[in-house]
Amino acid sequence: MKELLLIIVGSALVNNVVLSQFLGLCPFLGVSKSTNTAAGMGGAVIFVITLASFVTGVIYKLILVPLDLTYLQTIVFILIIAALVQFVEMFLKKSVPSLYQALGVYLPLITTNCAVLGVALLNVQKEYNILQGTVNGFATAVGFTISIILMASIREKIRYNDIPKAFQGFPIVLITAGLMSIAFFGFSGLI
């Protein structure tokens, strides 16, 4: 139990997926214009990453390792993730239309989100078992959601500020991300 708690704190705050590992940077910069869409994206990411790290964990442990095919992990993982995203999209559309309405636009974007593949590969690299891997996936996604919502709320305020012309748009967002990343260094004392 203590070990799982350490994984959660470590992945969500200390080694924040966006601010210290640069995974999932693309939606972090692209979909952080308003808090609502950021929360939607965060929700979709939590859902997909948790599911994906569970499924990739099961397939890695039960199929790839016994058959000695671990060198195929990259191909297998990316196909699983792409198929999973498609499947989740179809499932939600059919059975939970309200959730589909909320997450719909973000789901296809998640396939190219490097955080999903990154977590699956990190789980293998750190030799987590299936439970630890799933918890790690969930915590990583929560970390992503925390940072993208923080970023979106800062960006909503930045809009009213007087920013030098050259720094408008992309550069000021990056500088904000850098400052947030420094702030997240503070969490490294937690473990």
Add this chain to the structure above:
Amino acid sequence: MKANSPSERLFNGIIKENPTFVLMLGMCPTLAITTSASNGIGMGLTTTVILAASNLMISLLRNFIPDRVRMPAYIVVVASFVTVVQLLLQGFIPSLYSSLGIYIPLIVVNCIILGRAEAYASKHAPVASLFDGIGMGLGFTLSITCIGIVRELIGAGKIFGLQVLPLADAAAGKVGYEPITIFILAPGAFFVLALLSAIQNKLRIGAAKRGIDPSNPDCGGSCASCGNTLCKGKEAAVK
């Protein structure tokens, strides 16, 4: 230069549509592995090889892949080449393999590769696509090496591992350079890229004032636009 000739493709990839500074694609490796110039070159060349090979392969297969399943097909092609390159690096250049770590398999989801497959290789002849891949790859290598040099110089006073700025040594009373370590840590990546793109913005504003049309296929500056068909249409229209 003739359109789609090898030299035009190389020029286009390295200067005109530089993937990092102009198209703003592939930000994750750009920020993550540029802690030193040699990492930048290693990552850049690895990506170039994969990009050229997958562009060539996808262009050869472009008449056989059904339109509806083209994305999964491209992903499989790219992932296969990534696996091949990963095993080669592990066998022959283990030092680079360990310093790039998880970012080698993550080349699969690098938007530059899928972006070029979709926007160029699926519509053009094999030779032009091969050179498009090489050009884009070299453009990427050039820009991430530049970012690597800036970060390594400010953060450690080194370039390519060579100490260019003599370090200060308080104990020996030696005056010298105090490295700003934050630049080789995570926040430094954001700051350096922010400054570089601010400079680029500045140049673009200047160009607009002088009446030069600053239009380029920049789509709001992130990979999220990879999934954005509007951007792709715009990019295709530019060609």
